[in-house]
Amino acid sequence: MYQDLHIFDWHAHFPIKGDLTQGGDNRTRQTGRIDSPAAVERQKLRDVQLAKTRHQWRLAFDFPEPETEPRSSEEQAERWAAELDTYGIDKIGFVTGRDNDELSRVVSMYPDKFVGFAHHDITRPDAAQELERAVTQLGLKGLKLLAPTVDILINDRSLYPVWETCERLGIPVLSHFGMLGAAGGVSYHPNMSPKVLEPVARDFPTVDFVIPHFGIQHVTDLLFLCWSCPNVSVDSSGSNQWVRWMPYKLTLDDLFQRFYETIGPERILFGSDSSWFPRGFANRYLQDQLRICRFMGMSHEELQLIFGGNAARILNVLFAGVQ
Numbered sequence: 001m002y003q004d005l006h007i008f009d010w011h012a013h014f015p016i017k018g019d020l021t022q023g024g025d026n027r028t029r030q031t032g033r034i035d036s037p038a039a040v041e042r043q044k045l046r047d048v049q050l051a052k053t054r055h056q057w058r059l060a061f062d063f064p065e066p067e068t069e070p071r072s073s074e075e076q077a078e079r080w081a082a083e084l085d086t087y088g089i090d091k092i093g094f095v096t097g098r099d100n101d102e103l104s105r106v107v108s109m110y111p112d113k114f115v116g117f118a119h120h121d122i123t124r125p126d127a128a129q130e131l132e133r134a135v136t137q138l139g140l141k142g143l144k145l146l147a148p149t150v151d152i153l154i155n156d157r158s159l160y161p162v163w164e165t166c167e168r169l170g171i172p173v174l175s176h177f178g179m180l181g182a183a184g185g186v187s188y189h190p191n192m193s194p195k196v197l198e199p200v201a202r203d204f205p206t207v208d209f210v211i212p213h214f215g216i217q218h219v220t221d222l223l224f225l226c227w228s229c230p231n232v233s234v235d236s237s238g239s240n241q242w243v244r245w246m247p248y249k250l251t252l253d254d255l256f257q258r259f260y261e262t263i264g265p266e267r268i269l270f271g272s273d274s275s276w277f278p279r280g281f282a283n284r285y286l287q288d289q290l291r292i293c294r295f296m297g298m299s300h301e302e303l304q305l306i307f308g309g310n311a312a313r314i315l316n317v318l319f320a321g322v323q
Contacts, residue, residue: 001088001090002087002088002089002286002307003290004300005290005300005303005304005307005308006090006304006307006308006319006320007088007089007090007091007270007286007307007308008089008090008091008092008093008270008307008308008309008311008312008319009089009091009092009093009270009271009272009274009281009286010093010235010237010269010270010271010311010315011093011095011174011212011235011237011269011271011272011273012092012093012094012095012271012272012273012274012275012281013094013095013096013097013273013274013275014073014076014077014080014094014096014097014098014103014106014116014275015071015076015275015276015277016073016076016097016098016102050182053182054182057182057239057241061239061284062284063279063282064278064279066276066277066278066279067276067277067278071277073097073102073105073106074109076106076277077106077109077110077114078109079277079280080092080110080113080114080280081109081110081113081114083280083281084113084281086281087281087283087286089281090113090308090319090320091113091114091115091308091311091312091317091319092113092114092115092274092281093114093115093116093117093141093142093271093311093315094106094107094114094115094116094117095117095119095142095144095174096117096119096144097116097119099119099120100118100119100120100130100133100134100138100140101138103116103117103119103140104116104134104138104139104140107139107140108139115141115315115317116138116139116140116141117140117141117142117143117144117174118130118131118134118135118138118140118142118143118144119143119144119145120134122143122145122150122159122162123150123151123152123158123159127159127161127162128161128162128164128165131143131162131165131166131169132165132169135169135171136169141171141315141316141317142171142172142173142174142314142315143162143166143171143172143173143174144173144174144175144176145173145174145175145176146175146176146180147175147176147177147189147191147192147194147196147197148176148177148178148180148186148189148191148192149180150191153190153191153196154175154191154196154197154200155196155197155198155199155200159200160203163200163203163204163207164204166204166207167204167206167207170206170316171207171315172207172208172209172210172314172315173207173208173209173210174210174212174235175194175197175209175210175211175212176211176212176213177191177192177193177194177197177211177215177216177218177222178192178193178194178213178215178216178217178218178242179192179216179217179242187217192218193218193221194211194215194218194221194222194225194232195218195221195224195225197209197211197225197232198225198228198229201225201228201229201231201232202228202229204231205229205230205231206231207231208231208233208314209229209231209232209233210232210233210234210235210269210314211225211232211233211234211235212234212235212237212238212271212273213235213236213237213238213240213242213273214234214235214236214240214255214259215234216242217242217245217246219250219255219258222234223258223259223262226259226262226263226267227262227263230267232267233263233267233268233269233310233314234259234263234267234268234269235268235269235270235271236255236256236268236269236270236271236289236306237270237271237272237273237285238271238272238273238285239273239282239285240252240255243255252288252289252292253292253295256268256289256292256293256296257296260296260298265298265302265303265305265306265310266305266310267310268305268306268310269306269310269311269314270286270289270306270307270308270311272285272286273285286307290303290307293306293307308322309322
């Protein structure tokens, strides 16, 4: 246990050397044609800016530099299992890990601690069939996608077989909206705002859709989407430092307060967005978020929902924090 709570970190990334795109292709990492001189120069400038920003970010949070030597999946799984024991975390959800088969293999190493998500390209012709295989044969428990990497609108009818499969299998969808990447990353895309999800959420009311990072810069759109669609929830994962770039004062405290007032504790899920070592589990994020929720006066039951119970219910997994 962590303090007096059973913690389920619902949103983390399994670190696999060479897995630069965390389960997708590299469309969002491109800034133009790679054979264009302008794109090459733009990428150089981005790399310089990114290096400075990352260095400042790590100093601010007192995080170490990521390791560079390759590690096997077995080694990383063992490290993560030890990390959970060290911090008293009951379960962790890995939303990416190279591909569905590899992540399933990783989860099988510590099935009492690890939960995995399918994370393949949902625009491929066999996307629905692959999702079925990932869940029924590989044992994955949800679908993760990065909406700003999808070439067509999320609400395009051609994607409905994927949502129909989610509905039939009873699995949730974790869909990233908002800016992607660090400094120099992607800030514009037709799927950038979560409001494009509303037709899908309305057409599939029994599918749980979870939007991470409080919707990033589209927090207003997400609040109204949640108001409109009771099957849409939010997760709190990551540093949420994007609040510093909003044109009005906004804090993590404000986000928890506003979503708590709008949708209640039953639709807020804790996630750390942890990935690389030697940082491992980003305990600082859990400490910050738990402090905010405690100071808001939440009951023990409400805290247990946010920091574990909701994730277990949505993913339909056994968990000590669920009655």
